[in-house]
Amino acid sequence: MSAEPTSTPTRAAAHRLVAPAAALSITVASVWWAFPQGLTAWRSAAIVAAWAGTGLLVASLLLMVREAHLARLLGGLELSYRWHHRCGVIAYLLLLCHPLALALDGWAEAPHLAWQTLDPRAQSWPLWLGWAGLLSLMLGLATTFAVHLPYRRWRSFHFVLGGGVVLGLAHVYVLLGNERLLLALLLVAALALGWRLLASDLGLAAHPYRVTQVEKPAAGMIEASLAPCAAALAATPGQFVLAAFGDGASYHGCGEYHPFTVSGIDRQGRLRVCIKALGPCSQRLQDVEAGVLVRLEGPFGSFLDDLGCAPQLWVAGGIGITPFIAQLRAQGCRQATTLIYLYRQASNAAFLEELAAVAREDPLFELLADASGEALPDVDRLLASVSRLGERQVHLCGPQALLAAFTTALRQRGVAAAAIHFESFDFR
CATH class of the missing domain: 3.40.50.80 (Nucleotide-binding domain of ferredoxin-NADP reductase (FNR) module)
Incomplete structure (x- = not known):
């Protein structure tokens, strides 16, 4: 974020609109392409809800991609995650309306048709894919709101959301075939899921660093000095990195990526990060030792960018x-x-x-x-x-x-x- 009094805040505000604008564009394009004509009101509503939900799901996947340049373009990683969550929730509600609207359309003809629309036993396997996707979204979103769930279990359940998206897109693909827009949505979803799984979660795009020194600046807090093993991250004061600490001679890391603010940067690309004992992983990191390999992703954030000349x-x-000690250093x-x-x-x-x-x-x-x-x-x-x-x-x-x-x-x-x-x- 900026301290410039005029143009820079305007630019920062514009960046905050990129994520919702991208989600809205994908959604509107999907609905526009598939907008029904000559159908009953409830069947038209069902189709619009399905495509709007599909567009938002694909946008949600795009917004979960953890890549530094994309995050900066979208206004920051935290803002991207916030819109990722919002798009997922709205998409689920819209997709839930899809079978209900189809049932209401059947009810207008005969009540028993409404029940057949909602009963998976009376349907073919392409429709089972849709129900499986909807149930996966329901399970994944339910665990998303479980804030007291252990992080590893929460993350495992969160992957169910990705499975729900794949099942939902497969449902549409089987019904419609090789339509261009659908293929484009499938490609975006596959790339987003693949990047997140391989590059981010498995760390294939991470930068290797090694712990060179550990200090304790305060009770329940360490400051770890990290030296790059290859190309260094171009971090600036006010930014944070996602770090996964490995194992050492007498230390066993948790291997999970967690955000830590950079507290020091030197010209050789060495970084210092502060870690406060707040959860199970950060508690364990209080005992990290020199020599441990660390994988870093980022940097993310723009908190102290362009401070300007104002007091x-x-x-x-x-x-x-x-972030302030990093700026002063x-x-x-x-x-x-x-x-x-x-x-x-x-x-x-x-x-x-x-x-x-x-x-x-x-x-x-x-x-x-x-x-x-x-x-x-x-x-x-x-x-x-x-x-x-x-x-x-x-x-x-x-x-x-x-x-x-x-x-x-x-x-x-x-x-x-x-x-x-x-x-x-x-x-x-």
């Missing part, structure tokens, strides 16, 4: 300090910058001594550190300490409750919404 206000809560401050750094207690304050040293040496950098404990901090008191608040570009990184409290307070003090930037990194 800055940075607000960091806990592990949210990582890479370039320092090019404009007046105030950092409000919030943590529960001194043992949780990562990089506090390093930040204090920067504040002593750099006249452009001001540090306001505050141990707020378990409760939300006194936002009014902290913002009252910031001079020229209305002129600043604000970047927030931390827990959702903290971001919401600061956003509300900033808006009440006249800070424009376009001047407030944050990334929540709350996707799985």
Whole structure:
């Protein structure tokens, strides 16, 4: 996200529209191509619902592709995932309307025809494919909303959604044959599923790195230094990578890709990432050792891109300090910058001594550190300490409750919404 006051926020806003526009274009093209003529109202509604749902399913697959250049084009990985989820849910509802509308069309002729339409036992195998696809979507979406499901089990069930898409497209293919639009949708779906499975989940497109050093900047947190084994990622401060840690001499990695914010970048392509113990995998990573092979995907995000020349206000809560320490380590401050750094207690304050040293040496950098404990901090008191608040570009990184409290307070003090930037990194 940008700190430019005019053109860059407009460009960022335009990028946020690319993902929904792409999904809408695929959906409208599908419905336009298959729009029924001369049919009854309910049968026409069934066909429109089926093709709209199919278009949204294919768009959902496209939006789940985990590739850095595509993610940037679509407004960021988190935004792509959000629209991937929305498209999947809407597609399922539309596809659920498809057999119901066909049943209502049969009801208009004879009630027993409506039941035959909904009874798979009375149908042929091409229609069984459609029912199997719909049931797979139902199972996959049900587990998507199960936020307390263990990650590995959640991911396994999530793959059922891909199977549902394949079955649904096979259902349409058997019924319609080699239609050009259908073949195009099948190709997009196959490429998206293939890329996600082979390049992303199996790591064939990942960059190999190796852990060279592990430090503990705070309680329940490590900072791992990673050196590239081949071509390095072109990461910038404010970005994050998806990392899968392998095994070491006395360490067994979980092998799953998880997002970690870059906390340091050097000219040789070496990276540092901060990992806080939040779940089973990140808990295990607290014991990672030097020599472990790491596969990285990305980089993703644009949180601190194009800071511009306006004065800055940075607000960091806990592990949210990582993009800001990366920026200070890479370039320092090019404009007046105030950092409000919030943590529960001194043992949780990562990089506090390093930040204090920067504040002593750099006249452009001001540090306001505050141990707020378990409760939300006194936002009014902290913002009252910031001079020229209305002129600043604000970047927030931390827990959702903290971001919401600061956003509300900033808006009440006249800070424009376009001047407030944050990334929540709350996707799985």
